[in-house]
Structures are given as C-alpha cells and as structure tokens.
Amino acid sequence: MIPRDRALSLLSPIALLLAWEGAVALGWLNRIFYPPPSEVLVTLADLAASGQLARDVGISLLRVIAGFLLGAVPAIAIGILMGIAAPVRAAVRPLAAAIYPIPKIALLPLIIVSLGIGEASKIATIAVSVFFLVVLNVAASVMQVDPRAFEVARSFGARARELFWTVALPGSMPGIMASIKLGVGYALTLIVGIEFVGANDGIGRLIWQSYEVYAIDRMVAALIAVALIGWLATVALDEAEYVLVPWQATSVRIRETRMQHYARTWWRAMRPWSYTAAIVPVLLGSGIAAAAGTVDLWLLLLTLIGSVAIQGGTNLVNDYYDYQKGTDQPGSIGTGDALLQGALTPRQVLIGGIAAFGVGASIGLYLVSVSGPLILWIGIISVAVGFFYTAGPFALAYHGLGELAVFIFMGPMIVVGAYYVQRRDAPLGVILAALPVGLLVAAILHANNLRDLDGDRRSGKRTLATILGREGARIELYALLIGAYVALVALVAAGVAPWPTLLGLLTLPVAVRLMRIAAAESEPGRLQPIVPLAAQLHLQTGVLMVAGWLLALVLPRT
Amino acid sequence: MRAGTISVTDLQVTFRSRQGSVAALAQLTLHVRAGELACIVGPSGCGKTTLLRVLAGLQTADAGQAHVQATDPARPTTGMVFQNGGVFPWYTVAENVGYGLQMRGFTPAQRAPLVRRWLAEIGLERFATAYPAQLSGGMLQRVGLARAFAYDPAVLLMDEPFAALDAQNRLLLQQTLLRQWEGDGRTVLFVTHGIDEALTLGDRVYVMSARPGRIIATVDVPFERPRDAAALRSDPRFGALYGEIWSVLRDEVARARTAELAEAGV
Numbered sequence: 016m017i018p019r020d021r022a023l024s025l026l027s028p029i030a031l032l033l034a035w036e037g038a039v040a041l042g043w044l045n046r047i048f049y050p051p052p053s054e055v056l057v058t059l060a061d062l063a064a065s066g067q068l069a070r071d072v073g074i075s076l077l078r079v080i081a082g083f084l085l086g087a088v089p090a091i092a093i094g095i096l097m098g099i100a101a102p103v104r105a106a107v108r109p110l111a112a113a114i115y116p117i118p119k120i121a122l123l124p125l126i127i128v129s130l131g132i133g134e135a136s137k138i139a140t141i142a143v144s145v146f147f148l149v150v151l152n153v154a155a156s157v158m159q160v161d162p163r164a165f166e167v168a169r170s171f172g173a174r175a176r177e178l179f180w181t182v183a184l185p186g187s188m189p190g191i192m193a194s195i196k197l198g199v200g201y202a203l204t205l206i207v208g209i210e211f212v213g214a215n216d217g218i219g220r221l222i223w224q225s226y227e228v229y230a231i232d233r234m235v236a237a238l239i240a241v242a243l244i245g246w247l248a249t250v251a252l253d254e255a256e257y258v259l260v261p262w263q264a265t266s267v268r269i270r271e272t273r274m275q276h277y278a279r280t281w282w283r284a285m286r287p288w289s290y291t292a293a294i295v296p297v298l299l300g301s302g303i304a305a306a307a308g309t310v311d312l313w314l315l316l317l318t319l320i321g322s323v324a325i326q327g328g329t330n331l332v333n334d335y336y337d338y339q340k341g342t343d344q345p346g347s348i349g350t351g352d353a354l355l356q357g358a359l360t361p362r363q364v365l366i367g368g369i370a371a372f373g374v375g376a377s378i379g380l381y382l383v384s385v386s387g388p389l390i391l392w393i394g395i396i397s398v399a400v401g402f403f404y405t406a407g408p409f410a411l412a413y414h415g416l417g418e419l420a421v422f423i424f425m426g427p428m429i430v431v432g433a434y435y436v437q438r439r440d441a442p443l444g445v446i447l448a449a450l451p452v453g454l455l456v457a458a459i460l461h462a463n464n465l466r467d468l469d470g471d472r473r474s475g476k477r478t479l480a481t482i483l484g485r486e487g488a489r490i491e492l493y494a495l496l497i498g499a500y501v502a503l504v505a506l507v508a509a510g511v512a513p514w515p516t517l518l519g520l521l522t523l524p525v526a527v528r529l530m531r532i533a534a535a536e537s538e539p540g541r542l543q544p545i546v547p548l549a550a551q552l553h554l555q556t557g558v559l560m561v562a563g564w565l566l567a568l569v570l571p572r573t
Numbered sequence: 574m575r576a577g578t579i580s581v582t583d584l585q586v587t588f589r590s591r592q593g594s595v596a597a598l599a600q601l602t603l604h605v606r607a608g609e610l611a612c613i614v615g616p617s618g619c620g621k622t623t624l625l626r627v628l629a630g631l632q633t634a635d636a637g638q639a640h641v642q643a644t645d646p647a648r649p650t651t652g653m654v655f656q657n658g659g660v661f662p663w664y665t666v667a668e669n670v671g672y673g674l675q676m677r678g679f680t681p682a683q684r685a686p687l688v689r690r691w692l693a694e695i696g697l698e699r700f701a702t703a704y705p706a707q708l709s710g711g712m713l714q715r716v717g718l719a720r721a722f723a724y725d726p727a728v729l730l731m732d733e734p735f736a737a738l739d740a741q742n743r744l745l746l747q748q749t750l751l752r753q754w755e756g757d758g759r760t761v762l763f764v765t766h767g768i769d770e771a772l773t774l775g776d777r778v779y780v781m782s783a784r785p786g787r788i789i790a791t792v793d794v795p796f797e798r799p800r801d802a803a804a805l806r807s808d809p810r811f812g813a814l815y816g817e818i819w820s821v822l823r824d825e826v827a828r829a830r831t832a833e834l835a836e837a838g839v
Contacts (some may be wrong), residue, residue, distance in 0.1 A: 407577035
C-alpha cells in the first residue's frame with residue numbers, strides 16, 4: 016500500500032467514529048439508542064476489568080470449541096468414507112442432504128426436550144449443525160481429488176492403504192480445511208443465537224440481557240467482543256491451515272508481516288503440540304468432577320489456560336537451559352528449534368518462559384481465591400518443578416528423575432487440581448483415577464529419552480534411559496505402557512472408575528505398534544516415530560477415559 | 574543386469590461406454606530389447622498412452638499379451654514418467670522424489686541419501702523442501718524424472734514427458750535424460766509426438782497408426798552414443814530419417830483428423 020492509501024484506510028474509520036461522537040454531542044443522535052464511542056469504550060473497559068467480559072467470551076468459546084469438535088471430528092471421518100466408498104455415500108447422502116437445509120437453530124427446542132436446558136443441549140445444537148455442513152463438504156472435496164494423482168501413485172505400486180494416506184487424504188485436505196472454516200463460522204453464528212434463547216452466561220446472553228435493560232453501550236461492547244472472537248478464530252484457523260495444508264499456505268506465508276512472523280516464532284517456540292500433555296489431565300479432573308455433580312465452564316477454561324501456560328513456560332525455560340548446557344546441538348531431533356535456528360535469542364526465550372509462568376501464576380492465584388489453598392501449593396510446586404526440571408545445580412531431568420517428576424505433576428497433581436477447582440475436595444479416588452494418564456505422560460518423556468539415548472550419553476545427560484541402558488530402558492517403556500492399561504482395568508474392577516472408562520482400552524493397538532518399533536530399532540532416526548505415537552496414545556486414551564466418565568452419567572451402572 | 578525387456582504381442586484394448594465401444598489398440602506387436610531406448614511416435618489419440626498404461630499395469634488388455642520381463646526380483650518392473658510431471662502438489666520436492674522408494678518400503682533414513690543424490694542429479698538440491706506450487710514447469714518435469722529414476726525400475730515408461738515444455742527446456746531435459754540413460758543402460762520406452770525428439774533420443778523408433786493403434790513401421794536410428802541432443806540436428810542423416818518417418822506418419826495424421834471430425838459430428 017502506498018502511504019496515501021494507508022493513511023486513508025486509517026482515517027476513514029476514525030472519521031466515522033468522530034462523526035458519531037460529534038453527532039451525539041450535538042444532540043443529533045439520541046444517546047440512549049446510539050451511545051457514543053467514548054462511552055462504549057468506558058463500558059468495555061469496565062466489563063473487562065470486572066472479569067465479566069473474559070468470563071462470557073470464554074464460556075461462549077468453550078461451547079463453540081466443544082460443539083465444533085463433537086460435530087466436525089465424526090463429520091470428517093464419515094465424509095472421507097463417503098468420498099471413497101460409494102455404498103457409504105449412497106446410504107448417508109440422502110439423510111445428510113435432507114437435514115442439511117434445516118436452519119439448525121430450529122432444532123434447538125427439540126434438542127432441549129431431549130437433553131435439557133443445560134450445557135449439553137447448547138453444545139449438541141452446534142455439533143449437529145457443524146456435522147451436516149462439514150460432512151457433505153468433506154465428501155465433495157474427497158471426490159474432487161485429481162484422478163491422475165491416483166494413477167501416478169498406482170504406477171509406483173501404491174495399494175488401497177497407501178492410496179488413502181498419500182493421495183486421498185492429502186489431496187482432499189484443502190477442501191477439508193475449507194469445510195472446517197465454514198463450520199467454525201457457522202458455529203460462531205449459532206452460539207450467539209443459542210445464548211439469546213436459553214443461557215445464563217456467554218456473550219449472546221450478555222447481548223440479550225443488555226437489550227432487555229436497554230443498556231445499548233453494553234450491547235455494543237459485547238458486539239466488539241464477538242468480533243474479537245471471530246478474529247481469534249481466524250487467527251487459529253490460519254495457523255491450523257499452515258500446519259495441515261502447508262503446500263497451500265506457502266503463498267500466504269510470503270506476505271506475512273514481521274509482526275505475524277514474530278508471533279508465529281513464539282508460538283512454535285512454545286511447542287503447542289506438547290500441550291495435549293497439559294490439557295488431557297485437566298479434562299480428566301473436570302470430567303470426574305462432572306460425573307460427581309456439575310462443572311463450571313469458566314473455572315474449567317481458567318484451569319486449562321493456567322495448565323497450558325505452565326507447560327509453555329516449562330518448555331521455554333527448558334529450551335533455554337538445555338541450550339546453555341549444550342545438550343541440544345544443531346541436528347538433534349525435536350528440540351528447541353527457535354533457539355537452535357537463531358530465530359530467538361536465549362534471553363528472549365528465558366524471559367518468555369518466565370512470563371508464561373507469570374500468566375499461570377496469576378490464574379492460579381485467582382483460582383486459589385475461588386476454590387482453596389490446595390491450588391496454591393499445587394501451583395507453587397508445579398512452577399518450581401517446571402523451572403528446576405533442567406535449571407539449577409540439581410536439574411531433575413539430568414538426574415534420572417524426569418519421568419517421576421512428569422508422572423506426578425502432569426498426572427495425579429493436575430487431575431486432582433482440576434477436580435479441586437470444581438469441587439473443593441481432593442478424594443483419594445481421583446488421585447488413583449489419574450494413574451493411567453500419569454503413566455502415559457511419563458511414557459512420552461521416556462520415549463524421547465529412549466530415542467536420544469546415545470546423544471544424551473555423549474553429552475553426559477543422565478536420564479533414566481542412560482542409567483538403565485538400552486535394554487532396561489526398553490523394559491521401562493513396556494512397564495509404563497502396560498502399567499497404564501493394568502491400572503485402567505484395576506480401577507474399574509475396584510469400582511473407583513465407572514466401567515465406560517474401559518473405552519481407553521481401544522488404544523491398545525497403538526501401544527502395541529509403539530512397543531514393536533521400540534523393540535526393533537535403536538537408531539534415533541528410526542526410533543523417531545515412538546515419540547509422536549506416545550503423545551497420540553496419551554491424548555487418545557485420556558480423551559476416551561474422559562468420555563467414559565461422562566458416559567457414566569447417562570449409561571446405567573453395573 | 575538391471576535392464577528389463579518388453580514384449581507385446583497382438584495387444585488389443587477396447588474402451589466401452591454407454592455411447593458404444595472404441596478400439597484403442599488392435600493387433601499391436603512390439604519388442605524392446607534389454608537396455609534399449611525405444612521411442613514411439615504416432616498421431617494424437619492413437620493409443621500411445623494406453624499402451625504404456627497396459628505395460629504399467631494400470632489398464633487391462635482385452636486380448637493379446639503384454640509382458641515386461643525383469644531379471645532382478647528386488648526391483649520394480651515398471652516406473653512411469655507422466656506428461657505433466659505428475660508431481661504431487663501436497664509433497665515437497667524431496668518427498669516427491671522419494672515417493673517411489675517409500676512405496677517400495679524404504680524407511681525415511683534409507684531414502685534420504687538416494688533422494689539427495691537424485692536432487693543433485695537434476696540440480697534441485699536447493700528446492701528440496703519447496704512445494705511444487707513454487708516450481709516452474711521445467712522443474713516439475715525434472716522432479717517427475719528424478720522420482721522415476723530413484724524408483725529404479727527395470728523398465729522406464731515415459732509418456733510425452735517433455736511435450737508441455739518450451740523448446741529450450743525440452744532440449745536441456747533431453748540431454749539430462751540421455752546422460753542418465755547412457756550412464757545406467759536401463760530399458761526405456763519413450764512416447765512422443767515429436768519426430769525430432771524420437772530421433773534425438775531413440776535407438777529405434779516405432780511408428781504407430783491412427784486409432785486403433787498398431788505398429789506400422791520400425792526405424793533404426795544409427796547415431797552413435799554418447800549423443801549431443803543439440804548437435805544431432807545438423808547431421809544430414811537426421812533430415813533423411815525425419816523425412817522417412819514423416820512420409821509414413823502423414824497419412825495417419827490425416828486419418829486421425831478425419832476420425833476426429835467424424836466423432837465431433839461434423
């Protein structure tokens with residue numbers, strides 16, 4: 016943009032706001048119906064300061080995310096099946112096509128009749144709407160994959176399985192991504208409407224309530240917040256597109272501003288894909304709390320952010336100390352890339368890590384004020400362990416204590432914390448119920464250490480793997496994995512966990528695959544798959560267990 | 574010995590649709606010796622691509638035989654280079670080059686050195702992590718070529734691989750192909766509609782008839798190897814052979830045109 020155009024694009028909104036302000040001041044516009052921008056700004060600041068804005072935005076976002084995931088995940092799976100298998104298409108398409116044109120908000124009363132007026136009906140309405148929108152679009156995009164690409168793959172001997180993974184799936188990814196964007200847009204539209212009708216909180220409720228008392232300034236402030244949610248969604252989706260469809264995003268990336276580049280660098284440095292380790296235990300603790308009564312979504316959201324912030328801080332601080340101690344060398348697999356590639360200075364990384372701990376600590380203090388002192392202790396110890404994991408004279412990770420620390424703090428500790436935030440209680444049952452997740456999160460770390468065994472030995476890093484040796488380390492991995500499943504079954508047998516949590520056993524094939532690779536390989540490049548597999552195992556087993564706890568609410572007990 | 578042989582006898586392929594059936598290939602017979610670079614020229618729509626697809630196992634024949642004989646069971650029998658490169662847009666250049674090896678069950682660690690070698694061979698090392706959208710047509714074609722060579726088949730099937738390129742790029746790629754082929758003596762069946770391209774590359778040129786396609790002439794190309802694709806054009810024998818092939822092909826091209834017009838209902 017040339018300077019003149021840039022100035023114009025800045026001036027036009029300012030001019031509009033000034034004209035509005037002036038018109039109200041001169042009495043041309045009624046202040047009650049058209050509150051001036053200055054007044055809206057003050058209201059917005061008040062709403063933000065009181066915490067109400069963050070609360071309503073957070074709750075709406077959580078509903079959107081939950082409803083979207085519940086609708087989009089099965090929709091993508093079924094849509095892909097429809098795209099590649101004509102019988103599935105023939106069976107599903109008439110149903111989907113018939114239900115698709117119904118404005119889904121019209122289904123809300125019907126859903127309330129069956130699920131009640133609580134969270135379930137709101138989330139289900141979004142899920143249903145997103146499902147039908149996404150399923151048809153995904154099916155169409157799978158069918159539009161260039162048939163010549165299949166031909167090329169077949170000429171290199173690809174069979175059905177390879178055709179799916181190397182052609183059908185990546186080829187339809189741009190279309191799937193477009194469907195996801197559509198679905199998110201739709202979910203955002205819906206949530207406001209849903210909250211108009213039957214909600215005690217959320218951004219839609221804030222708008223409607225403001226209307227009922229004629230607080231137009233508050234209504235406009237809430238509209239600005241809705242716009243903010245939309246903007247956040249766009250940013251998140253762009254990032255997702257960059258990860259999922261990198262071959263399309265390349266053109267976008269060239270136009271990236273310095274600010275965007277900076278934000279992206281930080282985002283990468285915090286290793287967002289490791290956050291499932293922080294998210295799963297919070298979901299489990301909250302799920303158990305839900306099974307025992309109700310869940311406050313706002314507190315759940317805060318617990319999630321706090322947990323992720325501490326995890327992000329731990330990642331950054333560890334990258335800093337690993338870099339300082341020379342454990343991570345250029346060329347080592349899966350480490351603090353931003354530092355090794357010189358995108359961020361060590362100092363920046365350390366400050367960023369401490370800032371993330373700060374965010375986690377602030378949220379923690381708020382949670383202490385609404386729940387109780389146990390959170391304070393959990394918070395303090397978690398930050399300390401996170402910090403001294405690789406820092407200080409007695410770095411836990413370099414004395415073979417990494418797995419134990421991770422097991423305790425990313426297992427029972429967070430699960431109990433998340434439960435305590437909701438129920439102000441920490442029963443023994445919850446600690447025990449966290450065992451499978453704790454063992455699996457320790458397995459992620461141990462998979463890392465097993466892969467890096469030789470490198471760590473050379474640099475003198477004492478992990479449990481280097482201490483036990485290759486054979487011992489393998490046995491430790493088996494013990495962690497098998498232990499998780501034994502614990503899962505034992506918990507149900509002992510009556511601590513409800514029987515639907517046995518859903519977690521569905522991930523056994525992944526565990527078997529992981530153990531097979533660990534048994535057969537010892538070279539880091541070939542062992543690499545065990546790390547993402549372990550993370551996948553933790554995420555899937557954890558989510559299935561949460562689903563089990565929630566299912567226990569509706570299914571008969573045995 | 575890594576080269577395979579091709580023997581095709583009385584091959585017949587007919588396409589059936591609701592509008593009726595069209596004979597693509599009829600009584601096609603063709604033999605390519607081990608280590609030979611054979612070219613096929615023919616009018617458009619004569620079934621050249623169909624022949625390659627049958628040999629690659631992508632298309633079944635209605636009658637006759639099409640065999641690719643390979644002596645080394647560890648290597649794939651056929652690999653194909655496609656008209657527009659056939660490069661997967663969702664994979665990086667390096668991933669594309671390694672695709673055939675991946676399908677053969679090579680692990681990433683086993684693929685890496687081979688991929689690096691072939692990227693160097695086609696001069697695209699710096700583009701290893703680039704996506705095809707960032708590449709020019711000539712570069713994409715080089716990726717398709719490297720992918721097929723890295724796959725290391727006993728017989729390489731090439732379907733008008735350079736047709737969509739400009740003249741200079743085509744010349745450069747012909748030289749790349751000659752250099753590779755002269756180095757490893759692989760059996761190649763190269764389909765083109767350019768007589769000059771067939772004479773530049775081939776040991777032997779097969780001329781195909783208009784649809785239904787069959788071989789109507791076989792021309793041995795006497796130029797010694799290694800060849801220089803650019804210098805060949807000034808050889809007087811080049812012009813003579815060109816004229817010989819064209820005199821056979823001319824009538825077929827005319828026949829193909831008439832058939833096209835008839836199909837279009839004119």
